[in-house]
Amino acid sequence: MPEGDTIFRAAATLHRVLAGKEVTRFESVYPALTRVADDHPIVGRTIESVSARGKHLLIAFSGDLILRTHMRMNGSWHIYPTGGRWHRPAREMRVLVGTHDAVAVAFNVPVAELLTARALARHTQLRALGPDLLSDANGARGPRAETFDRPEAIRRLRARGPDAIGDALLKQRVVAGIGNVFKSEILFLAGIDPFTPVARLSDSALNRMVDIAREQLAANVMSASQTLSPAVGRRTTRSLDPREKLWVYGRGGRRCRRCGATIQSKKTGLDARLTYWCPTCQPLQAP
Numbered sequence: 001m002p003e004g005d006t007i008f009r010a011a012a013t014l015h016r017v018l019a020g021k022e023v024t025r026f027e028s029v030y031p032a033l034t035r036v037a038d039d040h041p042i043v044g045r046t047i048e049s050v051s052a053r054g055k056h057l058l059i060a061f062s063g064d065l066i067l068r069t070h071m072r073m074n075g076s077w078h079i080y081p082t083g084g085r086w087h088r089p090a091r092e093m094r095v096l097v098g099t100h101d102a103v104a105v106a107f108n109v110p111v112a113e114l115l116t117a118r119a120l121a122r123h124t125q126l127r128a129l130g131p132d133l134l135s136d137a138n139g140a141r142g143p144r145a146e147t148f149d150r151p152e153a154i155r156r157l158r159a160r161g162p163d164a165i166g167d168a169l170l171k172q173r174v175v176a177g178i179g180n181v182f183k184s185e186i187l188f189l190a191g192i193d194p195f196t197p198v199a200r201l202s203d204s205a206l207n208r209m210v211d212i213a214r215e216q217l218a219a220n221v222m223s224a225s226q227t228l229s230p231a232v233g234r235r236t237t238r239s240l241d242p243r244e245k246l247w248v249y250g251r252g253g254r255r256c257r258r259c260g261a262t263i264q265s266k267k268t269g270l271d272a273r274l275t276y277w278c279p280t281c282q283p284l285q286a287p
């Protein structure tokens with residue numbers, strides 16, 4: 001699943017290339033989209049902004065029309081110069097927004113709809129999102145300038161008292177932006193066992209974890225190249241060796257980079273995603 005930093009980076013890149021440009025081409029394989037586009041043509045409108053909210057990517061057109069897409073597990077946005085070769089088969093194209101010099105293509109995006117600003121404000125999925133860990137990130141421009149609501153994030157975490165902290169962190173209704181890779185990495189850096197019930201963690205531990213989550217997501221937005229593909233450039237260690245980018249994620253059975261203990265891994269949740277942790281650096285809190 002794309003993480004918050006991936007969507008944020010995709011939005012920032014699309015914004016840089018598309019904002020202020022006129023739409024010369026709009027296509028979609030989704031009848032619901034093309035029906036709206038027939039009644040309210042997209043071609044001829046100006047792209048005002050591209051932004052991310054949680055894992056939703058929003059493209060705002062002039063004249064009060066917003067394209068919302070959600071990447072889910074396999075979706076991605078690519079941008080190419082007009083006439084450039086795509087890196088994905090055309091049959092995977094779901095939505096296409098073209099300008100005179102560039103074309104933005106959404107591949108395998110399962111959710112796409114056109115909305116007015118008013119409908120977007122009332123959108124239940126967006127309203128339900130927890131505070132966005134990337135809001136107010138250092139260096140964030142335009143798309144994500146709102147203030148991070150820390151008390152609300154802590155309140156929503158607290159409301160998940162009996163849940164394992166690793167599960168709570170992945171819930172976009174609690175805090176928005178963390179996917180499976182960062183979940184394991186953030187809990188390692190915070191020294192928290194992923195299976196600790198939230199209720200057992202102190203306020204200072206939760207606040208420190210939130211700080212680490214914001215630092216890590218922001219650092220990965222800033223340091224990454226302009227690629228829109230997930231996982232490229234993601235790192236949480238400070239090592240310059242590309243083989244040492246992550247502390248625990250994907251390292252089950254290998255030695256902890258910090259203490260030498262064996263990294264553990266376990267499948268959790270309905271989709272059996274793997275959680276990684278170091279049993280020494282991340283001790284389980286006593287009840």
Ligand SMILES: [Zn+2]
Nearest residue numbers: 256259278281
């Ligand atoms: Zn360790």
